[in-house]
Amino acid sequence: MTLPLVVLLPFIGAMFAPLFVQAGRTAIAIAASVPALIALAALYPHWQTLADGGVLVQTYQWLPALGISFSLRLDGLSLLFALLILIIGLLIIVYARYYLKAKENVGKFYSLLLCFKGAMLGIVLSSNLLLMLIFWELTSLVSFLLISFWTHKQDARRGARMALAVTGGGGLALLAGILLIGRIVGSFELDDVLAAGDLIKAHELYPFALTLVLLGAFTKSAQFPFHFWLPHAMQAPTPVSAYLHSATMVKAGVFLMARLYPALAGTEQWFYMVSFTGMATLLLGAYVAMFKHDLKGLLAHSTVSHLGLITLLLGMGTQLAAVAALFHVINHATFKASLFMAAGIIDHETGTRDMRRINGLWRFMPHTATLAMVAASSMAGVPLLNGFLSKEMFFAESLQLNLPGIWAWLPPIVATLAGIFAVAYSARFIHDVFFNGKPVDLPIYPPHEPPRYMKIPVEILVFACIMVGVFPAISVGPLLYAAASATLGGDVPEYHLAVMHGFNLPLMMSFLAFFGGLLMYSQRKRFFDFHARFREVDEKAVFEAVISNLVSKAHRLTARIENGSLQRYAMLLVVSAMAVSLVPLVNLGIAIGDNGLSPVDWPTAVAAAVLMVCALATALMHRERFFALVLLSVVGLVVALAFVRFSAPDLAMTQLSVEVVTIVLLMLALFYMPSWTPLETTTGRRIRDIVISLAAGTGMTLITLAMLTDPFSSISDFFLENSKPGGGGTNVVNVILVDFRGFDTLGEITVLAIAALGIYSMLKNMALTPPPGDGQGHPWTRDAYPVMLRQLARPMLPLALMVSVYIFLRGHNLPGGGFIAGLITSVALILQYIASGMIWTQDRIPFRYHNVIGIGLLFATVAGAGSLAFSYPFLTSTFGYITWPVVGKFEVASAMVFDLGVYLTVIGATLLALVSIGRLSPHSAIKSKKEGA
Numbered sequence: 001m002t003l004p005l006v007v008l009l010p011f012i013g014a015m016f017a018p019l020f021v022q023a024g025r026t027a028i029a030i031a032a033s034v035p036a037l038i039a040l041a042a043l044y045p046h047w048q049t050l051a052d053g054g055v056l057v058q059t060y061q062w063l064p065a066l067g068i069s070f071s072l073r074l075d076g077l078s079l080l081f082a083l084l085i086l087i088i089g090l091l092i093i094v095y096a097r098y099y100l101k102a103k104e105n106v107g108k109f110y111s112l113l114l115c116f117k118g119a120m121l122g123i124v125l126s127s128n129l130l131l132m133l134i135f136w137e138l139t140s141l142v143s144f145l146l147i148s149f150w151t152h153k154q155d156a157r158r159g160a161r162m163a164l165a166v167t168g169g170g171g172l173a174l175l176a177g178i179l180l181i182g183r184i185v186g187s188f189e190l191d192d193v194l195a196a197g198d199l200i201k202a203h204e205l206y207p208f209a210l211t212l213v214l215l216g217a218f219t220k221s222a223q224f225p226f227h228f229w230l231p232h233a234m235q236a237p238t239p240v241s242a243y244l245h246s247a248t249m250v251k252a253g254v255f256l257m258a259r260l261y262p263a264l265a266g267t268e269q270w271f272y273m274v275s276f277t278g279m280a281t282l283l284l285g286a287y288v289a290m291f292k293h294d295l296k297g298l299l300a301h302s303t304v305s306h307l308g309l310i311t312l313l314l315g316m317g318t319q320l321a322a323v324a325a326l327f328h329v330i331n332h333a334t335f336k337a338s339l340f341m342a343a344g345i346i347d348h349e350t351g352t353r354d355m356r357r358i359n360g361l362w363r364f365m366p367h368t369a370t371l372a373m374v375a376a377s378s379m380a381g382v383p384l385l386n387g388f389l390s391k392e393m394f395f396a397e398s399l400q401l402n403l404p405g406i407w408a409w410l411p412p413i414v415a416t417l418a419g420i421f422a423v424a425y426s427a428r429f430i431h432d433v434f435f436n437g438k439p440v441d442l443p444i445y446p447p448h449e450p451p452r453y454m455k456i457p458v459e460i461l462v463f464a465c466i467m468v469g470v471f472p473a474i475s476v477g478p479l480l481y482a483a484a485s486a487t488l489g490g491d492v493p494e495y496h497l498a499v500m501h502g503f504n505l506p507l508m509m510s511f512l513a514f515f516g517g518l519l520m521y522s523q524r525k526r527f528f529d530f531h532a533r534f535r536e537v538d539e540k541a542v543f544e545a546v547i548s549n550l551v552s553k554a555h556r557l558t559a560r561i562e563n564g565s566l567q568r569y570a571m572l573l574v575v576s577a578m579a580v581s582l583v584p585l586v587n588l589g590i591a592i593g594d595n596g597l598s599p600v601d602w603p604t605a606v607a608a609a610v611l612m613v614c615a616l617a618t619a620l621m622h623r624e625r626f627f628a629l630v631l632l633s634v635v636g637l638v639v640a641l642a643f644v645r646f647s648a649p650d651l652a653m654t655q656l657s658v659e660v661v662t663i664v665l666l667m668l669a670l671f672y673m674p675s676w677t678p679l680e681t682t683t684g685r686r687i688r689d690i691v692i693s694l695a696a697g698t699g700m701t702l703i704t705l706a707m708l709t710d711p712f713s714s715i716s717d718f719f720l721e722n723s724k725p726g727g728g729g730t731n732v733v734n735v736i737l738v739d740f741r742g743f744d745t746l747g748e749i750t751v752l753a754i755a756a757l758g759i760y761s762m763l764k765n766m767a768l769t770p771p772p773g774d775g776q777g778h779p780w781t782r783d784a785y786p787v788m789l790r791q792l793a794r795p796m797l798p799l800a801l802m803v804s805v806y807i808f809l810r811g812h813n814l815p816g817g818g819f820i821a822g823l824i825t826s827v828a829l830i831l832q833y834i835a836s837g838m839i840w841t842q843d844r845i846p847f848r849y850h851n852v853i854g855i856g857l858l859f860a861t862v863a864g865a866g867s868l869a870f871s872y873p874f875l876t877s878t879f880g881y882i883t884w885p886v887v888g889k890f891e892v893a894s895a896m897v898f899d900l901g902v903y904l905t906v907i908g909a910t911l912l913a914l915v916s917i918g919r920l921s922p923h924s925a926i927k928s929k930k931e932g933a
Contacts, residue, residue, distance in 0.1 A: 002042050003058045003072035003125055006082070009035035010118030017114060018107030025106055029097035032110040036090040036117070043074070043082065050079050051482050053490055057127055057191070066130075067188045073127030076482025080326065081124040081255050083479070084333050088247045089117045091457035095341050096239040098454035099348060109149060113243070116142040120248050124255055129178045129188045136174065136216075139252060140167040143244055147236040156235040162543050166219050166229040174216025174256075180209035181263075190259070194489065197263040210264055213256070214273055221253030221307050224281040228539035231300040238344025241296060246303055246336035251329060254307065257314050258326065262489045266317055274315025279414050281308025286421035290428065290520075291531050295343045295353040298425055299336065302379065305418065306332045309394060316397055316411075319493045323484045324393035330476060331386040331468065335378040338461035339429075342372035345450045345458070346433065351443030355432045362434040364447045369434040371458045378465040380426035380517065381419060381510060384499065386468035386476075388510070391419065393495075395506035416509050416516075423517020428524065472497035567681075571689065574696050585703065593710030604645065611638040625670050633663050649815040650733040653807075657823030661910055664830055668917040672768050728879030728893045729812035737817065738895040738902070742875040745898075746860055749905040753853045756909035756916075760850075763916040785837050793835035800828030808903055818899035822906030829911055838918055849915065852908030860901030863894060 013035035020028040046056055059071035074082075093113065100106050119142055122135030141164070148160035182188045184203045185196045193200075200206055217223075222230035230250065234241050244250070257264075257274065264270060285305030292298040306328070313325035345368050346361065347353045362369045378387035398411040439445065449455070467475045477497050484492045500507075520527060561572065618631040636659035643652035681689075719732050719740065727735035737745050804824040811817030832841045864875035879893035 001058070002046070003056065003074055004060070004070070006039040006042055007072065007118060007121050007125055009039050010114040010121065014111040014114035014118070017110045021107040025097050025100070025102065028106055028110055029093055032093045032114055033090055035114060036086045036093075039121075040083075040086055043079065043086075046074060047079075050074065050076050051478050053482070053485050055486075059127070062131075067128075067182060068130045069128050069189070070131060071127040071189065072125045073190055074125060076479070076484070076486035077255075077258060077326075078124045078486070080330070080479055080483040081251065082121060084251070084330070085117060085120045085124065085248050088333060088337050088461075089113070089243060091337070091460060092239045092243045092341075095242070095344070095454060095457045096237075098451045099237065099239055099344055109146075109237070112142055112146050112149070113239070116146060116244065116249070120252065123252055127190045129181065129190065129193065133171070133175055133178055136220075136252065137168070137171050139249055140164055140171060143167070143233075143249055146240045146244065147233045149237055149240065150235070153235060155232075158540060158544065159229075159232040159235045162540065163229045163233045165543075165547070166226050170216045170219025170226070173212045173219075177209050177212030177214075177216060180205050180212065184209065193260070194262045197266075200263050201267055206267075207269055210267075210269055210273070213260065213264065214277075217253035217256045218277060218311075219253070220256070221250050221311065222281075222304050223253070223277050223308065223311055224284055227281055227285065227304045228543065230304055231297055232540050234294075234296040234300045238296070238340060238347065241300075242337045242340035242344065245300065246340055247333040250303065250307055251333070254310050254314070254325070254329060257311070258322070258487045261314065261322060261487050265314070265322075271315055271317050275312050275317075276315070278308045278310070278312030278315050279411070281305065282312055282418045283308075283414060283421075286418045286425070289425040290421055290524075291528065293355050295346065295355055295358070295429075295433070296340070297353075298355070298429060299339055299343060302422070302425060303332075303336055305422070306336070306379075309418065313394060313397060316401060318397060318400060319488055319491070320393070320400075320495055321397040322487055323480070323492070323495055324390060324397055326483045326487065327393060327476075327480055328390035330480065331378070331390045331465075334461045334464045334468070335375045335385075335387055338375040338458045338465070339372065339379065341458045341461075342368060342375065345454065346372075346447075349444060349447040349450060350439070355428070357440040357442060358433055359436045359440065360434070360438045361447060364439075365449050367449055367455060368458075371455065371462045373430050373434065374462045375458075375465060376426045376429045378469070380423045381513065383510075384466070384469045386465045386472070388469060389472055389497065389499075391513075392506050392510060395419075395509045399505060412509065416513055419509065419513025420516040420520055423514050424520040424524075427518060427521040431521070470499065472499070567689070571692060574692055578692075578696060578699060581699070585699070592705055593708075595709045595711060597705075597709065607638055607641055607645070611635060611642075614638070625673065629663065629666055629670065633659060636662075648733075650731070650817070650820065653815060653820045654823065657820060657827060660827045661823060661830065661914075664834070665914060665917060668914070668920075672920065727877060727895065729895075731811060731813050731815060731817070733815075734811045734817040734899075735895075737819070738812075738898045739875075739877045742864065742877070742895075742898060745902060746864060746875070749860060749902055749909075750857060752909045753857060753905055756853065756912040757850070759913045760916045763920065766920065768920045785835060789835045793831045797828050797832060800824060800831075804828070808899070811899060812893055812895065818902035819906055822903040823910070825903075825907050826910040826914075829907075830914055833914065833918060838915070842915075849908045849912035852904050853912065854908075856901045856904030856906075856908055858901070859904065860898050863898035863901060866894065866897075 013032060017028055017032045020031045049056065053076075056074040057071065059069055062068050062070045093110070096106075096109065096113070100109060116139060119135045119138040123132055123139065126132035126135060144160045144164040147163055148157050150156045178188065181193060181200065184200050184205055185193050187193065200209070203209075219226045230245060233245060236244070265274075282305050285301045285303070285308055289298050289301035289305060292301060310325045310328050310332070313321045313328065343353065346358060346365075349365065350358050350361070352358060374385070378385035381388045381391040395412070395415055398415040401408065401411050403410065439447070464475075473496075480497070481492060562569070614631045614634045618628050618635065621631065622628050636655065640652045640655040640659065643649070643655055716732075719736060722740075723732045723735045724730055727739040729735040729739075804821040807816035807824060808818055808821035809816075811821065829841070829845075863877075867876035867878075868874060875898070877893060877895040877898070879895070882892055
């Protein structure tokens with residue numbers, strides 16, 4: 001239970017942390033920190049097992065038929081990322097306590113932050129690819145809310161929309177890639193996928209699966225050409241930028257590539273796609289970062305560059321390059337998170353992030369300046385800091401690629417050039433912000449050091465930069481080895497973490513990058529002039545233009561399809577279904593099967609003829625609505641008789657009850673519509689519709705003949721054999737509804753409830769003027785509720801209720817059940833409304849139909865959830881027998897509680913819809929005390 005606890009704790013904290021808002025920002029920060037502390041304590045006992053190469057897998061069945069299980073996996077790689085998520089997240093919570101203002105919605109902020117932490121933990125700990133995808137999409141949704149936290153800022157809303165669009169699109173590609181991998185391997189479990197690497201890479205679908213998975217990873221980790229969303233996401237609060245866009249979310253794509261490294265890497269397609277994408281991202285991000293004046297903009301583009309560096313290392317395909325990539329994941333998370341927090345402190349204390357204004361801050365904020373300069377030096381790759389070590393490994397690996405001819409020089413040249421830019425923009429960060437004269441028109445002046453505890457998270461991360469830089473083997477060596485072993489499948493190459501490896505070519509490349517970067521910065525004016533010659537592309541404007549163009553085209557297409565004509569919609573639906581099914585049906589060779597046609601007796605033939613004539617007459621007389629409704633009711637009656645003919649009494653009873661309810665509701669609706677409508681359809685359109693109808697009817701007839709005359713094995717035998725021993729009932733239909741397919745029934749009554757509430761909401765404040773007469777010039781009768789009808793209807797109510805109770809109680813063993821009983825009760829109550837009026841009936845019904853619906857759904861859900869308490873799947877029913885006096889032996893099934901929920905929901909939904917429409921009647925005088933009934 002350790003791993004589910006680690007994943008669920010942040011979500012639990014997200015629910016309870018906002019409760020501490022009234023206690024103050026410190027209290028809610030402490031409450032938000034508790035899940036991370038407990039999770040770290042839960043992971044600690046497994047450290048030695050993971051360090052020795054062990055793996056902890058905990059699996060819980062979820063949807064086995066779909067290959068989805070709630071299986072979680074803890075190995076060295078997932079431990080590395082889980083520690084980054086938990087520890088840096090803990091520091092961010094402390095930092096945010098002082099960054100956020102008291103007037104801001106800190107409860108919402110911490111709740112979203114904890115949700116994001118839980119989603120990220122779900123990604124790195126998932127052992128099922130589909131489960132991982134669920135958490136993957138959850139990070140996109142929560143990051144959208146976090147980026148747009150300051151909803152009053154238009155740039156924040158646009159940046160959030162851009163991030164969601166790009167990463168959401170990548171998530172769709174990843175879904176397709178995972179489905180292809182599952183098809184190749186036959187499983188979505190990570191152990192099976194990683195073990196089937198050779199099978200995947202030899203399969204013909206491998207190029208497609210790899211491309212789709214990499215699209216998901218590249219969009220998430222802001223790789224070229226999808227890099228543009230990350231800098232624009234910097235409109236989020238700085239704690240969000242420090243957490244999501246340096247240490248966690250953008251590392252999700254990197255994690256995915258590392259996780260699937262044994263299954264997908266090692267091919268030329270992997271090498272060229274991953275390494276060249278990483279190379280382009282590395283250079284582009286480093287170049288653009290040099291010319292950004294916004295402090296967070298510089299850090300954002302440098303993040304893009306470093307993510308490209310990690311991607312390039314993973315794409316090289318060598319084992320030591322993968323180790324270097326993981327090492328840089330650790331180093332980048334520490335120095336970049338500390339830099340973002342330092343940038344947030346500067347913005348917090350000066351009121352601006354413009355580096356052309358925040359100069360000379362060393363005099364005002366020496367402590368913060370020292371921390372930021374150490375972190376920036378690590379980003380630049382200065383010796384004795386952690387960034388230097390992983391950069392050295394990167395330089396060394398760039399020299400090991402055996403590319404043909406002159407291409408062999410490309411990786412080391414790109415690596416050195418990127419190193420030069422990294423030193424240049426790091427030097428700019430240090431010199432322009434903390435030295436370079438005096439501040440210029442600061443909104444807050446004079447700036448000063450932030451509160452003491454706001455600097456502690458930065459101090460911890462900077463200390464980690466120094467410790468890893470000076471004592472790499474002791475501080476991070478075991479964790480890196482465990483992560484590398486999990487990534488490479490246990491075959492880790494020999495490597496040494498040391499401050500210096502002697503005077504060699506990678507060290508010379510470091511010297512060249514360092515002094516070249518300082519030279520570039522010293523000549524920055526010339527580089528800025530050179531950069532100014534080129535037109536700067538506003539990615540946000542391009543993105544907005546593309547989205548606007550797509551929306552405009554979508555509107556035009558929608559306007560052509562959705563013109564408000566139900567006839568058009570029906571025609572498009574039928575034609576589309578015919579077009580999609582035409583080729584498969586032709587290939588099947590539809591014909592009458594070996595069973596042949598059954599003989600037809602004359603009652604069946606007469607009923608079928610009546611059914612067809614009435615159905616056709618309904619269509620032909622649709623302009624005379626009342627007569628069309630009468631003919632439609634005849635169709636429903638004949639259908640009920642057909643159910644009786646073919647031994648389906650449950651369906652027949654349901655059909656009759658539904659027919660009464662729908663006819664009454666249609667009558668109420670037609671009361672406000674003209675009794676006759678003029679001919680509006682042209683002759684050509686009528687001919688078109690007749691042709692389409694004949695084609696569709698002919699097709700369905702042929703399909704029906706082919707299916708019913710071809711030998712087949714029915715699933716009915718299973719239900720007939722298991723209805724009594726498995727569900728405790730002899731009425732197979734009812735047992736299916738409340739037991740075997742109970743989840744479907746729960747969904748159906750939920751939809752029914754939502755539909756009824758929707759009708760109520762739409763008609764609640766609506767006022768319609770009814771027609772003065774019946775359409776023939778005859779006024780409505782003054783006697784709205786005839787005495788004869790009232791005298792007949794009222795005695796029928798207790799009789800109908802008694803019948804409905806009988807039908808309900810016997811439904812598990814004989815035709816009946818909650819759905820039919822609910823409809824019978826509804827019909828009885830509808831009759832009272834028709835005979836005696838709305839006010840009279842509602843005065844005698846002491847409850848609201850909203851509550852009836854709610855109680856019904858509650859009963860059904862509780863009945864399903866009760867089985868979970870006994871370790872059975874949701875909606876598992878049980879039954880037993882008890883002996884009552886007089887009655888004798890009597891069966892009691894838990895499904896009866898579920899059926900009671902169905903019964904109440906059907907009554908509430910049916911009558912709520914009826915009352916909502918009947919409220920519009922002038923005879924209802926519904927402006928009464930029972931307005932909401």
